Amino acid sequence: MISQTQTPEPLRVVICGGGRTGHLNAVLFKQLPGVEVRLLTGNDAVVAAHNTGTGIQALLPDGGDISARLDGISSNPGDIMSDADIVIVTLPAHARMDLLRQIAPYLPTDKPVYVGAIPGFCGFDWLAENILAENANVVIWGMKDVPHTAFELDPGRSIRMGGAKSVLHVATHDRETDTARYELAGHFKRLYDAPVVLLDSFLEITLTPGNPIMHSSVIYGLIGPFGQWHNRTFASPICWWSECPEVGAYFLERCDAESQALCSKIEQVLAADLSSVRPIKDEIVDAYGDQIIDRHTMLSVLRSNRAYEGIRAPLVPAGQNKTGLIMDPQSRAFQEDVAFGLALLVEMGRRLSVALPHIEEIFDWSVAYMGGLKASSLDYFPANWPIESNGS
Incomplete structure (x- = not known):
């Protein structure tokens, strides 16, 4: 000092x-x-x-x-x-x-x-x-x-x-x-x-759970193939946390479990201590404490967190002679969280033969929705990062 x-x-x-x-x-x-x-x-x-x-x-x-x-x-x-x-x-x-x-x-x-x-x-x-x-x-x-x-x-x-x-x-x-x-x-x-x-x-x-799996899971739950607004437009803006659908919380929990499994494999292969990378529900509860009214489930944590109130999903006019709003494929939820966040997890899982079925499902759908990857974290992912074949 x-x-x-x-x-x-x-x-x-x-x-x-x-x-x-x-x-x-x-x-x-x-x-x-x-x-x-x-x-x-x-x-x-x-x-x-x-x-x-x-x-x-x-x-x-x-x-x-x-x-x-x-x-x-x-x-x-x-x-x-x-x-x-x-x-x-x-x-x-x-x-x-x-x-x-x-x-x-x-x-x-x-x-x-x-x-x-x-x-x-x-x-x-x-x-x-x-x-x-x-x-x-x-x-x-x-x-x-x-x-x-x-x-x-x-x-x-x-x-x-x-x-x-x-x-x-x-x-x-x-x-x-x-x-x-x-x-x-x-x-x-x-x-x-x-x-x-x-x-x-x-x-x-890099592996701390956050926006890449949170945003993409909720969007998938809203407008993905199982979502209430699949192939439909929104009549008005929505708050994607307080109005998170059950299927969005479902996919978030499963993506988080897959992310934790990936961390466990990386700890084995690289002899790294990733004990600080905790489940996302625990991270949210610790970060916001008493601002969360109901901590019972992932869905209740998202919906009852007062810190999340009023945060709107990234919607834009549907265009092409359509009425209503759609998710903006140019928003950070896609261009950052998918192209630079989920892409890393998918590549790590592929390199280490860790099954990430829910993460990959959301990633593939999101990439299609945003019209393909332009720049992404795969542009700088280390070529010499560990590769482990199946059965090794």
């Missing part, structure tokens, strides 16, 4: 992504002595607000607020990557490939640069290793979840802060040294109030 009489060494943070997480972290970091914060965003409104001299305000849970004017905001990585110590990627998984390619030529080369993602799911360690192969000084990391919830974003102007996580779980690429991990933990101790736990393996982040 730096005393008030000491001048802290400068810590230069570049946040990539002008969404809720990027805005809130930027404002919070600027409250800290010696921390410089720059934001890389393709949102012209955020850049314009900064150029007019307007700061960003964070509205706090207790009714107060804090504000900050960042040290730079630009859509050009060449403007703000100079001397970066930490680069935090907050873009969705399907946008990270292009982002890393854009920033790679501008990263400093004369010191360690800690490049990571919040959250670090969808195999960010493999993606960064693939694209930043020529940047030998880069230390790759990821955070298991966002450090705070955030909502009500007014780009470039304000963001509302929700609850903070009590503990932050961070992993580094398996190649990183103990020295690099120690220095990274020191940076996070300076940036965040919550304690940081360094995980043993990045797979603990």
